[in-house]
Amino acid sequence: MARVGSTARSEALICLRGVAKGYRRGSEDLHVLTDVNLDVERGEFVALMGPSGSGKSTLLNLIGGLDVPTAGTIRVAGDAITALSRARLTAWRARHVGFVFQMYNLIPVLSAFRNVELPLLLLPLSKADRRERVATALRVVGLADRLDHKPRELSGGQQQRVAIARAIVADPTFLLCDEPTGDLDRHSADEILEMLHHLVAEFGKTVLMVTHDPRAAARAQVTFHLDKGELS
């Protein structure tokens, strides 16, 4: 089970030790995260809650290799990602991380199929293999009949499902979801949460989700709270 603390656990998929992140704004130093220690095991559904500005998204960015900590180490599946160069970190993200954003962030000029296909273009796959994988991912999220639809032709819930399909299509090590239900109505939000739960329960995916919503957090197996840069 995921936990916060400084005791190393070799079986943890994601392992943060002494992670800190600060920014400099003018003459002021901002400490967004201080001494964060966290272990997440494979196949867990973990929620991160906290008020605005508490550092939730920053922590997610660090774990996803989008940003680098000012102190501490982050290991994912044995890889110390804090030691990777910018280019290698980009390649690492393509292999290990699936991102789901609050605003879906699909490419508006591409069809659902093409959007989901994007991560696969970086892999040495044939066109037929890519087509099969995209079809499977869209089937998993219940949008097998929306292949050719552009994002504007889909509802918010459907767009987020396409985003989830894009996140899982390359079979990443874990998913990072930043407020995935923040822009959805209750019904659509429940569908997305059910889908994430399904991915964990049926496919053994590991999910880290940032949310403001206690009902969303309740679907996770473990919930951590961030406040003033400290994880509890």
Add this chain to the structure above:
Amino acid sequence: MRFLPLVAANLLRKKARTLLTAASFAVALFLFCLLVTIRAAFNQGIDAAGADRIFVTNRTSLIQPLPLAYRDQILKLPGVEAVTYANWFGGVYQDPKNFFPQFAIDKDTYRDMYREFRIDDAAWREFLSDRTAAIAGAALAERFGWKVGDRVPIQGTIFTGEWNFHLVGIYEGSKPTDDLTQFWFRSDYLLENLPEGYPDGLIGWYAVRIAPDADLVEVCKRIDERFANSAWETRAQSEKALAASFVKQMGNIETLMLAVGAVVVFTLLLVTGNTMAGAVRERTAELAVLKAIGYGDRFVLGLVLAESLGIALLGGVAGTAFAKAFTLGGDPTGGLLPVFYLPDGGAVAALFLALGVGFAAGLAPALQAARLDVATALRRL
């Protein structure tokens, strides 16, 4: 190739903007190609001039005549292989605006001197047998719809009166720079029918072919020395030098072209650079997401550059193709630019120019996109 749909989709994201930017390229490249064509038209005489030919005129001016008696004297000079002569007629056909060069030529030597012009043997035999015979360039014949056998009346402006010619042939060129707008008729017909008061035994200029082993400069010197201190002093110069002096008289075309070309390129840079910068700005979120899911800095750089180059190529091909089609119609000035065509090298240069401008205009936005910090960009969403 697998990323082409992404590039194409981005180009088609705002069709009107892409089309307008490509259209600005097309217009600019059309203008560039026209400048190249005009430059080539001005310089065609230099390109077409024979490397082994000397042009001999009166030392005072090109319009002053020389005695016909010089022909045999020039022929005897060392290094001279052949001599012909011609006269500028300066007439108009039907209307004063129908101007084109008419030469009264020596029937016995002219064809051999200008071997680059292709004339049917039967037509030439008829030229030799008919004193009123004339031969027209293919472009000239096409301009006025003349056919072999037609009677062509020319109103003389120097040699006054109406002169009637029998068109017996049409000549072609052997290379694109050959002038196909000339009208030739027999010099003996002119000299035997000179209006009253015109001095006899004078011609306009001599063309001299030098022997293969002769030095052109030396032969020029010999000709001028031969007739020095006479009543009719000569100026002998290579055909290329003469053609270049004509171009020089029209002003510094090269500088003018460079100036216009530079303005065109600079304007294009501003237009395309602004378009691409706007395209990158409005897609910051998408580019950040692409980077988040594993697309590297170089890919994003290449993506933006590919879009810029795509617009440049689209506009460049359209502009160049339009210019080519336009120039295929021939001289639009009615005789001022007899050889009016876009050289292949000019078309290729135009396409490279388009790609160069596309690259330069896209580089700054592409670098900006490549340097985009994902975490910072995502925080702004």
